[in-house]
Amino acid sequence: EAGVVQSPRYKIIEKKQPVAFWCNPISGHNTLYWYRQNLGQGPELLIRYENEEAVDDSQLPKDRFSAERLKGVDSTLKIQPAELGDSAVYLCASSSTINSPLHFGNGTRLTVT
């Protein structure tokens, strides 16, 4: 079974620039998550999708962050414009149901200079 695939693995951008992250979940997993993890902290949920519907985006900074999951499979997370404080690892995860274990991708390490 292929795991959760994320790209890119690393991204370095200057502040105020846009950036986008892509995620392909495990086949058949209807629930997709975007988490952000700062150094020394646990992952923090940004948004959760059930199929193509965003069912929990209360922690997503909507002034600069956006996400989509067209057709209920792949997902894209975008930041525009990026700020220095956005430097973190962005993790995508998927699960078969909301109560099932999460499987994480390798993450995208974002550095904003």
Added chain:
Amino acid sequence: QKEVEQNSGPLSVPEGAIASLNCTYSDRGSQSFFWYRQYSGKSPELIMFIYSNGDKEDGRFTAQLNKASQYVSLLIRDSQPSDSATYLCAVNSNSGYALNFGKGTSLLVTP
């Protein structure tokens, strides 16, 4: 904000000893409990999950859950240097909510 609390460590144990990692949570309605291991620079990987009070064993790992005390722990028997990592406790408060993670406990197993 529903809290998941872990001691950040580092917890240092000698090779072959038992490592005990602890986690408390604030939401009494929590139903699902997970332990993830995260090596430096890597993403979290699932170690164990537990849904019912009591112990659940898988190889060298044992998860213990006490819902009355709002406490979940992970025991690692015969600790190996390769077990050195950060261990994240995650709690699913109610059906319909995503996992809430603790900050993690850093474990160091010394040869």
